[in-house]
Amino acid sequence: MTVLASPVPKTEVRTLSMAQALNQALRDAMAADPAVVLFGEDVGALGGVFRITDGLTAEFGEARCFDTPLAESGIVGMAVGMAMNGMRPVVEMQFDAFAYPAFEQIVSHVAKMRNRTRGRVALPMVIRVPYAGGIGGVEHHCDSSEAYYAHTPGLHVVAPATPADAYALLREAISAPDPVVFLEPKKLYWSKQEVQLPVREPGIGTAVVRREGTDATLIAYGPSVPVALEAAEIAAREGRSLQVVDLRSIVPFDDETVCAAVRSTGRAVVVAEAAGFASVSSEIVARVTERCFTALAAPIRRVTGFDIPYPPPKLEHFQLPGVDRVLDAVDDLQWEQ
């Protein structure tokens, strides 16, 4: 994909939370293209339960940003029809685990329409999903559901870890010719960063090295990137140099950047919140091992969520991959050889 050329001539530097960056991206996309429409549950007057669509109905009118009945399959299915007929819908699933009623629409239609029609019907649409844990959410509000989408050919799956990336990746997702599942790490909604607008970042499908390091590579995406960065900071104080790779995009997967990083250090740990079994993290280990086996000094380790239903708020700290577990995994990378 190409990096979006933003038609909004802003060149200011602003301190933005990820939520504000996403809101700005939606606003700028709507201003740039009248075909962009937003809908979902509570996205109108309320501005979304996380306020990501705050002010957009007031600014662009109810036709462009509107509330729907509470029915996720209907929301995604209607978006399919609108995308078929000249629009660029951006729909919000209120929470990760509330998106499951739309699963059939996503798997059987959103993902397959281009292929089944030999490219004649494209679906330029974005499904925004506030996702993953770490906010003390109660049952059914904290699922890391990326593997379901990543396993489905025809979807792009994106997870930003910074406000700047949230802006850039969402703008690109909206202008992309294919459907994008856009996973917004809920616990990072309030994380802040100085952002230069318009944002210039690598496109969807490109991973970036967030921190240089020489001893081992931490591979993370979405909510686990700040965990990896913090672990690297602590490790540095203890004399170990950890490199951090932020995937940004799960599909397409950037084998080239990830493998180059792992080859440069010879050791790797994958950090992800989702349950580890049959997961994106296991796919990363498999891919990197297949391609980098001779460069590896130790088996790749994973620090993931346990294979359990997401725990209640007072127990969730056991489930989240924390800095200590990451550092323990790094310690296990056969340094004594």
Added chain:
Amino acid sequence: MTSDPRRLLPSADPVSLIDPQGRSADSPSYAVPDDATLLRALGSLITARRLNDQAYALVRQGRLAVYPSSHGQEACQVAAAQVLAADDWLFPTYRDTVAAVGKGVDPVEALSLLKGDWHCGYDPYEHRVAPHATPLATQLPHAVGVAHAARMRGEPTVVMAMCGDGGTSEGDFHEALNFAAVFRAPVVFFVQNNEYAISVPLARQSAAPSLAHKGIGYGIAGERVDGNDMAALLAVLGAAVARARAGEGPQLIEAHTYRMQAHTNADDATRYRDDAEVAAWVRRDPITRLETHLRDRGLLTDEVHARFTAEAERVATHLRDGLNQDVTPDPDDLFAYVYASPTPQLREQAALVADELSREGAH
């Protein structure tokens, strides 16, 4: 909301304009379409039956993997297409190939899915016919989206969204009707109640007084029509399309008809229904009914009938010739249309297949 919800209820009996014996039946609400329209419809019906039976035969000859026939339901198929304008959309299910052909799709391209060359064999934009929906009712929310987008732009498009009696049990049926009503989307939901969802009879799908009664729960007017009465179907569906186009919001039409053959060639209908039931419906055949009516009124001559039969034969020959052509699907297509441009991983996998093929070629 509405002042009198009773206006949303369907009539007690399905609307009928020509009875099974071919005689005119009075309706307080609908008029019989004009003679030219009825004659044209008979021609389409004869072609529709011929298409169904030709496709059925092509399964036995191994040219189609399977064919869910609309034999017996041809009046519904013809009417659904005939009441639409060129810019209107049709959303067919897997049993609605004849309706898709009626809207303009080439029958050979329409049957690509069942031939196995590719999934959707036609360009959905060319005749505004969505790809056949195989999962039940999932196409109905798409129909709402297409209609809503058109309405946002001020276009006069109406969308005909088809499903069967079994499809009305699916959640997407409910969600689509509800969304369409809330957004006043110009959609005509057209339910062909053919009594069976594969083997499961209507009584196991719904305890509603009729499927058209489901409309009132969403604020949508429901109407019932005799699904083997070509004249009534044209009148009722035509009026529904006109109301949707006039901005009156979505419409729900239930046609009572019968799947005279098994679900597909792979099905054995004798396990769940008896011959007497089928025989009773054969006596209500939509084609003989319209033919009798037109002959009795002196509108159908042997010469016109011969012309219709010849046209049907021409279409069947076209279908046969098209499906008898062996197309070798291109393995590159496996990877070409997943995304606008293939991911690096898909390029690798395409190269793997290309390599396999080149080694096969070397032997």
